[in-house]
Amino acid sequence: MANYVIKEMPTGMGNGSEGKAFPKMQVYTEFDYNKVVELIHAYSPAFSQATVRGVLDTLTVVMKSYLPMGHTMKIDNLGVFSLSLEFVDNEADSTNPQATQVLASKKKYHHVRVKGVNFKVDKKLVDDINQENTFERTTGNPTSPSPYSLEERMQRALNHISKHGFITLQEYANLNGLSYSTASRELAKLVLDPHSGIKAKGAGSHKVWVSR
Known part of the structure; x- marks a missing residue:
């Protein structure tokens, strides 16, 4: 089960004069490279x-090599990666004849650099997430108790274990707003x-919690 909170746009934004409400994903933690x-x-x-x-490191090398050459990269069931560009303030070198001609016509010549990497998600990934998850509203936030x-947290965990056979660390965190x-x-x-009714099973990345 995933959690969300309700946010509201400032008055005057959105379609009406009143602030428009919208759901926002409740994020509890950011997985670093090692966790991924x-x-x-x-x-x-x-x-x-x-x-x-090795695969992840090589993927970043390949992206750095080929995205600037005008290619996009599609990973099935994930999405498409491409570069976005922006102007920088520096003008062209006035000693360059072509640049001088442009400057003479009062047109600024800008250098361009990479602004960021665009990501367009594969629709199948979105559909799969919706099919495999339900979303429950919560009033908590990542920094609040x-x-x-x-x-109640212990009982919610036991109910989850009773239904699914076990609970993972991430599921316990999401379930209880931790x-x-x-x-x-x-x-x-x-x-x-000994009175909690919960015990650990397995180790490392395979560790789960089950009923005693």
Whole structure:
């Protein structure tokens, strides 16, 4: 289950005079490079973490080499990558005859550089996410305490385990409005509590929590 919060545009923006409400994804943590590698390996154990790192590192090298040459890159079920450009303030060297002619006609000649990398998501990825997830409104935010008490968080986890057989660290964090690190510490304490009804199973990226 994923969580979202309701945000509102300032008055005067949107279609009406009143602020327009819209849903915004509740983000609890940002996975760094090492965590992404760990998760990919967990989903596909046949690929070692070293292999995953090699592929990701090579992908960035290939992008840096070919995107500036006017190519876009499409990864099926993910999306298309392309460059966006911007002008910089420097004018052309006036010693260049062609640039001098342009300046003489009172037209500024700009240098151009990369502004960023555009990403257009593959529609199939969006459709798959919608089919596999439901979204629940929450009033919490990443820096605020969970809206649920410890007892409620524990019971919500047990209900999830009863339905799915286990709960992952990320699922516990999302379910209870906690950051990834806070959820990890809390689960460690619950495992040590013989009355919690929760125990850990597995290790590393394969670690999950089940009922006692």
